[in-house]
C-alpha cells in the first residue's frame with residue numbers, strides 16, 4: 052500500500068511515532084534528483100543547478116509572480132486529459148472532478164481536450180458555465196445541493212444530476228417540471244466497500260454521509276433490497292426524471308483496484324435487480340474518481356490505460372454473466388489529472404535547528420495553501436529548486452508561517468544542510484486539493500496559480516490582495 056494514504060489516525064502531536072524518525076528512513080542517494088513520477092512532466096534541473104518548468108527558470112517565476120505560488124504545467128495537464136480520454140475511448144466518458152482544482156482556464160482546457168466536468172456546488176457550476184463548458188457535458192454532484200443550485204443546473208440544461216438522497220428526488224423533479232425539461236439523473240449508491248485510504252476520504256462504507264446504500268442487509272449486499280433500489284423505484288415513477296444509470300464513488304487517493312472491482316460488481320448487481328424488477332436496462336454506470344497519484348517516490352500509481360482496461364474488463368465480465376448489455380461507462384478523476392501537474396513554490400524564511408532531532412524550515416506559506424498534511428496526514432516531497440547543492444542531507448520539517456504547531460507542509464524530508472533564507476523550495480504534486488482547499492487563516496492571501504507552457508507563463512488565478520480581504524469586511 053502507498054505511504055501517502057494512511058489509514059491510521061491523525062498524528063498532530065509533536066511526538067514522533069516510534070520507529071520513524073530520526074534515522075529510520077535513509078536520505079535519498081541524490082538530493083538534487085527529481086523523481087519524474089512526482090514532478091510535472093516538463094520539470095528539469097538545468098546545468099546551473101536551478102529547476103525549470105515549461106522552459107522557465109523557477110527563480111524568474113518567483114521574481115515575476117512572487118511566492119508562495121502554485122506553478123501549473125499546462126502541457127502536462129493537457130497530456131493527462133488526453134491520456135484519460137484515449138484510455139477510455141469512445142465508449143466511455145471522462146468527467147474531470149472540478150473540486151480538485153477549477154478555474155476558467157482549466158474549464159477551457161477540458162473543453163478543448165474533450166473531457167466532461169463534474170461540479171458539486173453553485174460556484175463550480177458558475178465557473179464551468181462562465182468559461183463556456185457546454186451544459187450537456189456537466190454533471191452536478193453533492194449530498195446537500197440547495198434548491199437554488201438544483202434549479203440553476205436544471206435551467207442551464209446540465210447533462211446529469213447525480214441524486215444523493217431521497218429528498219433530492221422530489222427537488223430535482225420539481226425543478227425539471229418548472230423548466231419543462233426531462234432531467235437525466237443517476238443515483239449515487241454506497242456499495243459497502245472499505246476503501247484503503249484515509250478515513251476522511253473514503254466514501255463507500257455505510258457509516259458516512261454520501262449516497263444511498265445498496266445493501267438491504269449486511270449479509271446480502273448484492274440483493275438490491277436497500278435504499279438504492281427504493282430510490283430507483285421512486286425515480287422510475289416520475290415523468291420529469293430520466294434515470295440513466297447508477298453512480299458509485301468509493302473514495303480518494305486509492306491505489307488498489309480491488310475496491311473498484313467490488314464496486315463494479317455490486318453496481319452491476321443493482322442494474323440486474325432493476326432489470327428483473329422493472330424490465331428496464333439502465334444504460335450508464337459511473338464508477339467515480341479516486342485514483343491515487345505519487346506524492347513521494349514510494350507511491351506507484353497505475354497508468355490510465357491499465358485502470359481503464361481493469362474497469363472495462365470488470366464491467367464487461369459482470370454484465371455478460373448477468374445477461375445485460377454493457378452500459379456506457381464514465382469515470383471522474385480529479386487528483387489523477389491535475390495533482391501531478393503543479394508544485395508550490397516557496398521561499399525559505401527562517402531555520403531552527405534542533406540538534407540531534409531535525410531542522411524546522413519555515414516557508415512563506417503553510418496550512419493556508421496546503422491543508423492536506425494537517426487534515427489527512429498526507430505525505431509530500433520537497434526539493435531545493437533555486438540551485439543544486441552537494442551539502443550533506445539534513446533531516447528537516449517544512450513548516451508554514453501560521454500560528455499553529457500543526458502548520459506542517461512536509462512532515463519529514465531531507466534537504467541540503469547548507470539551506471539558507473532566500474532559497475526557493477518546491478513541493479510537488481500540489482495541483483489537487485491545495486488551491487481549492489486554501490484558506491485565509493491568519494488573513495493569509497491565497498497564492499496565485501501560474502500556468503506555464505512552452506516558455507511562457509501567465510496567471511490563471513491571481514494572488515489575493517489585502518483589498519480583497521478588506522472588501523468582504525463590511526462592518
Ligand SMILES: Cc1ncc(COP(=O)(O)O)c(C=O)c1O
Pocket residue numbers: 148151169192300302303304339340341342383384385386387483
Ligand atoms: C463523486 C466524486 N467524484 C469524483 C471525485 C474525485 O476524486 P479524485 O480527485 O480522488 O479523483 C470525488 C472526490 O473524492 C467525488 O466525491
Ligand SMILES: N[C@@H](CCCC[NH3+])C(=O)O
Pocket residue numbers: 150252303304423427483484
Ligand atoms: N480533498 C481530499 C479528497 C476528497 C475528494 C472529494 N470527494 C484530498 O485532498 O485528498
